[in-house]
Amino acid sequence: SQKIEQNSEALNIQEGKTATLTCNYTNYSPAYLQWYRQDPGRGPVFLLLIRENEKEKRKERLKVTFDTTLKQSLFHITASQPADSATYLCALSRGNSGYSTLTFGKGTMLLVSP
Amino acid sequence: NAGVTQTPKFQVLKTGQSMTLQCAQDMNHNSMYWYRQDPGMGLRLIYYSASEGTTDKGEVPNGYNVSRLNKREFSLRLESAAPSQTSVYFCASVGRIYEQYFGPGTRLTVT
Numbered sequence: 006s007q008k009i010e011q012n013s014e015a016l017n018i019q020e021g022k023t024a025t026l027t028c029n030y031t032n033y034s035p036a037y038l039q040w041y042r043q044d045p046g047r048g049p050v051f052l053l054l055i056r057e058n059e060k061e062k063r064k065e066r067l068k069v070t071f072d073t074t075l076k077q078s079l080f081h082i083t084a085s086q087p088a089d090s091a092t093y094l095c096a097l098s099r100g101n102s103g104y105s106t107l108t109f110g111k112g113t114m115l116l117v118s119p
Numbered sequence: 120n121a122g123v124t125q126t127p128k129f130q131v132l133k134t135g136q137s138m139t140l141q142c143a144q145d146m147n148h149n150s151m152y153w154y155r156q157d158p159g160m161g162l163r164l165i166y167y168s169a170s171e172g173t174t175d176k177g178e179v180p181n182g183y184n185v186s187r188l189n190k191r192e193f194s195l196r197l198e199s200a201a202p203s204q205t206s207v208y209f210c211a212s213v214g215r216i217y218e219q220y221f222g223p224g225t226r227l228t229v230t
Binding site for chain 2: 037039041046047048049050051054094096098106107108109110111112
């Protein structure tokens with residue numbers, strides 16, 4: 006069956022370091038993968054989308070990689086700040102082309118301490 | 120732009136009662152979704168509407184119905200609420216590059 010795995014344990018890092026979060030999947034051939042941020046009591050907020058033919062995408066301090074051979078995406082936040090503390094969700098398209106619904110991982114909580 | 124709005128923010132129901140969760144978006148998006156989020160389960164898709172006039176079941180549709188009233192509005196109805204439907208419900212609309220915009224959520228408790 007299709008499965009998305011994100012580290013269920015919280016990731017604790019110090020301000021200024023790079024945070025790296027992992028999203029692994031099985032039995033998918035997604036056309037694209039997305040990352041969202043969710044703060045307590047709020048809805049998820051879209052951060053980045055990466056397509057199956059892209060290896061890497063950047064946006065300000067954020068970087069996403071997508072390895073379709075390893076079936077893995079890595080999400081990096083460089084020069085992390087306490088304000089980056091949140092839960093980060095990865096989501097995969099169910100279809101392998103064009104528009105489709107998403108399947109979300111359960112998320113990894115990131116805690117950045119000053 | 121308000122983005123995606125949801126009402127109510129909180130609701131407590133007794134088992135067997137019915138209610139409708141409202142969702143509206145002002146971004147002229149075609150597709151809209153309803154999810155529920157439970158601790159340890161992540162976001163699960165209940166129903167979606169790829170375009171005005173169409174609706175489809177998602178991963179967990181049992182016990183729910185939806186109406187795509189027009190392009191802006193997509194409502195979720197619980198006909199006979201059960202304690203298993205205690206959850207946080209999110210509505211989302213889909214943008215140009217398939218990114219999803221979420222509302223603030225409705226926290227529903229069924230006793």
